[in-house]
Amino acid sequence: MLKPFADQDSVYRLLEPVQRAPSVHNTQPWYFRIAAEDRIDICARFGDGADALRRELIISCGAALYNLRLAIRVTGHDLVVWLLPRDASPLVLASVEIVTGRTKRPTATEQELYDAIPRRHTNRWPYDGRNPVLPPILVAMQTAAATEGGLLRVLDRRQVRTWLRAADDADREQRDDRGYQPDLAQWTNGGDSGVPAAAFGPPGTFGEGHHLGRHLGRRRGYPPIRDFRPRTDPGPEGTEEAEGPGGPGDRGKAKTPRFERRPQLMVLSTNGDKPLDWLRAGQALQHALLTATRYGVSASFLTQPLELHDARSRPDGPRKSPDGPRKSPEGAERPEDAESPESTGTGAGGQLLTFPRRNREMPEAADSGSQPLRGAGRDSGRRRLPWAWPFDEYPQMVLRVGYATHDAAITARRDPDILDGRTGRWMQRSPDLGAA
Numbered sequence: 001m002l003k004p005f006a007d008q009d010s011v012y013r014l015l016e017p018v019q020r021a022p023s024v025h026n027t028q029p030w031y032f033r034i035a036a037e038d039r040i041d042i043c044a045r046f047g048d049g050a051d052a053l054r055r056e057l058i059i060s061c062g063a064a065l066y067n068l069r070l071a072i073r074v075t076g077h078d079l080v081v082w083l084l085p086r087d088a089s090p091l092v093l094a095s096v097e098i099v100t101g102r103t104k105r106p107t108a109t110e111q112e113l114y115d116a117i118p119r120r121h122t123n124r125w126p127y128d129g130r131n132p133v134l135p136p137i138l139v140a141m142q143t144a145a146a147t148e149g150g151l152l153r154v155l156d157r158r159q160v161r162t163w164l165r166a167a168d169d170a171d172r173e174q175r176d177d178r179g180y181q182p183d184l185a186q187w188t189n190g191g192d193s194g195v196p197a198a199a200f201g202p203p204g205t206f207g208e209g210h211h212l213g214r215h216l217g218r219r220r221g222y223p224p225i226r227d228f229r230p231r232t233d234p235g236p237e238g239t240e241e242a243e244g245p246g247g248p249g250d251r252g253k254a255k256t257p258r259f260e261r262r263p264q265l266m267v268l269s270t271n272g273d274k275p276l277d278w279l280r281a282g283q284a285l286q287h288a289l290l291t292a293t294r295y296g297v298s299a300s301f302l303t304q305p306l307e308l309h310d311a312r313s314r315p316d317g318p319r320k321s322p323d324g325p326r327k328s329p330e331g332a333e334r335p336e337d338a339e340s341p342e343s344t345g346t347g348a349g350g351q352l353l354t355f356p357r358r359n360r361e362m363p364e365a366a367d368s369g370s371q372p373l374r375g376a377g378r379d380s381g382r383r384r385l386p387w388a389w390p391f392d393e394y395p396q397m398v399l400r401v402g403y404a405t406h407d408a409a410i411t412a413r414r415d416p417d418i419l420d421g422r423t424g425r426w427m428q429r430s431p432d433l434g435a436a
Contacts, residue, residue: 004075004098005034008427011418014075017117018067019413021286022301023060024053025187026195030061030093031417038098041421042068043091055278055310056303058093059396062282065094066148069283070114072096076103083279093279116293121410123298124201124225127402129260137295138266141401144291145268149277150284151393155265159387163265163302163398164222166386170304171227174311188228198409200228202257224263224400225300264401265302269393273382281396288399298404303397309383 005011015032023029033041042065046057065081072079078099085095106114138154145152155163174180187194201223268285270277289299385395418427 003037004072004077004100005037005040008418009430011427012416012429014071015068015416015418017071017114018064019416020117020120021060021064021067022120022122022289023063024056026193026411027053027057027060027187028064028193028414029057030064031419033089033092033419033421035095035421036097037422038100040068040096040098041089041092042094042096043089043419044093053307053310055396056307058275058278059282059285061093062279062284063286063289064282065096065279066283066286067117068096070110070117072098073104073106073110074114076105078102078104084276093275112294113287113290116290120289120293121298121408122199122300123404123406123408124199124300125404125406125408126202126257126259127263127298127400128405129262129402131403132262133264133292133297133401133403137292137297138264138401140295141266141288141291144287145284148284148287149270149280150288150396151269151271151391152266152284152288153269153391155267157262159385160263160265162386163305164224164263166305167224167226167302167398168222170308173308174304175227184228193412193414195228196409196411199411201225202406224259224265224302226302226304260402266399266401267385267395268397268399269391269395271393273394277394278396285397285399292401296403297401298408300400301397302400305386306383306395306398 004014011034018032019028029045031043031045033043035041042061044058044061046054069079069081080097080099082095082097083093085092142152175184188197188200268281268288270281270284292299383395415429419425420427
């Protein structure tokens, strides 16, 4: 019988493309547990400090799961996936079993999607406004999302303008929140996780008076990207300047880029709003993004209003960091020179969030299709789009798509954290194998 996890080098080669999945602020909030000779689990890495991002963290794990499915298929084997298995650890979001008794060649589409994984990058630079993405490609993305249980719809011009305004308002409210600034500093730390400065988008985008229509031609408009640049000097309200081409000392001198006049936005929704739906949304998102990459289409995300709703749904209370020694969620010992999923450092090799040893929000006996998390699945105060929407759906992500005019920055990925459940020890990459 084939043993796909017989040696650690083959495991790292299998999981390297999985690490390239998109994740909220490039936090890569997952680790892996080898449960048997033919089964591997994707486990969550989030804690008390991540309540406002809980939904997006699980969506990120769903995107990683889709990459794992492709990685297994291109090896010539079929697989079986259990989402939120009832008899597993509360941290396990999905369990994947490789069918080792027979081989099955990947389809041409599966191979092309797998080949697109290293080419997919979030691109926050302007897109070509003269050549919008054609309807057949948008339909292909919608079909890909539907295959995974997602609903991907194109917004019309009025909806696009409304969403850009809502995203800008939410972005300003987030940045005015004192608790948001430390998070922003962690997400932009420049290590092997988080968003590097090169991926922020063009400098000069968020200069003073950027609402005067310098970005969408002569019409009044809002930048269709998030402002990741930290504030260095609060100054008077409304006087924030952008970082210029010369770096922090050249603020306010950057040439404002010209974004596309009519951005193309798509909203990804699900029929429900539970962790199971979030996992499906992540798989639908990644399938759609890789489909877009096959056709040379780039994408970025504009989700601030959804995040703001999640933050408001978070119970009040101070953020707490876990205490105690560095141990795995399974109680296994961790080598001192290997990175732990519970590490709380923010430098190179450190983590962006704090991770407890158990997620008390997901009890083992809970039903796998309706496990509740705080702020999830409520009909009262549910996330809504800021216009009359005829579909009874829950918006999960908003994408901006187009043909990039500038190469995207390649964000760093750390090596996957892999717990070998057969031995209770963490794997370490062989020095001869190289970094991911």
